[in-house]
Amino acid sequence: MKKNILIISSNHTGNGHKSITEALCEKFKMRENVNVHVVDGFSLGGKPLIAVGKSYGVITRNAEGLWDLIFDVSSVKPELINEIIEITIKEKFIKLIEEIKPDLILSVHPNFNGSIINLLDKYNYKIPVVTLIADLISISPLWADKRAEYIISPTVEAKDKCLQYGIPNNRIRVLGLPVRSRFHYNNITNLKQSKEDRKRLNCLIMSGGEGVGNMKKVANILLKNFDCNVNIIAGRNKQLKKKLELSLTHIYGDRVKVHGFVDNIQELMITSDIAFTRASPNVMLEVASCNVPFIITGALPGQEEGNPYFAEKYNLGIYCNNIKNIYNVVCELEKNNNEKLEEIKRAQRKYINFNSAEDVVDFIDSIPVDRSKISVLRSV
Known part of the structure; x- marks a missing residue:
């Protein structure tokens, strides 16, 4: 049976998350044992959250001070961001889980790490979540949720930051940043x-x-x-x-x-x-x-x-x-x-490691899954 992998990415907050996802999908397509479904995490929150994602360009072009404030708030209060996103995406995310029935979820955007783990826990879905950090060194604590099965770090520097945030060493893999x-x-x-x-x-x-x-x-x-x-x-x-x-x-x-x-x-x-x-x-x-x-x-x-x-x-x-x-x-x-x-x-x-995308896909493919632990949807 093919392994179903759900990738939570972003289409509008710059182009980096989308580019990383494309680099991984190039490699996943070569594997007959894997089905990959990619979703823009902001789309799970409907028009309001899509508008938030699209505001990234306007803010970074015209109000760097505001962006600095947003980053600081997310760093000091990551739980608050997780709760807000959780409430916003709950209905569509749970519906998506029921439709796709993923064996594993890979998140490449910090806003959706803790929020989706919150929802999986509340609705008793035993689906492993893997985080792939899309920043090199100055990473937000939103990337470092201790409940993630693994965290894939692009650099030793980002790994060191994860260790400072309390992530166990054996749950971090340094595999580089996938490039198309x-x-x-x-x-x-x-x-x-x-x-x-x-x-x-x-x-x-x-x-x-x-x-x-x-x-x-x-x-x-x-x-x-x-x-x-x-x-x-x-x-x-x-x-x-x-x-x-x-x-x-x-x-x-x-x-x-x-x-x-x-x-x-x-x-x-x-x-x-x-x-x-x-x-x-x-x-x-x-x-x-x-x-x-x-x-x-x-x-x-x-x-x-x-x-x-x-x-x-x-x-x-x-x-x-x-x-x-x-x-x-x-x-x-x-x-x-x-x-x-x-x-x-x-x-x-x-x-430069041209095998980074392949290394990430190899690692994700190696993670064992247990379909018997995936629950039936409870009422949302």
């Missing part, structure tokens, strides 16, 4: 070779799926001071895309191209010499998987605060917390025939 195979540089070498034929510096500026950050200043510094081409990813931020096109293309012509949310971003990454990005964990590791050095130009308060330190610790990229210093940083990277750029690329190849 199309970002693996060894899968797209033809594009990488075409990049080497060009002499002009190719730069990519992006800031996660929501288009956060002052990309115009970064582009101006690059285009004024270097013989370069610049691709800018504005993400879902349509207003930003329009502003950048109006302010940049009439000055720099075809040296600059502004894109919205794209499905082939790996092609833009792999043909770049340097990427400029916010400290989004998913974006950082996707760029590193493409073997492209990156410069971090900002980090959201809360879950991204430690990511610049993480990037520099493993020499995956460089943190430039003052945009005015970008000129000097790029000059330093290009010194001595791109010596530091090559150092970063070597460090990325050493650090």
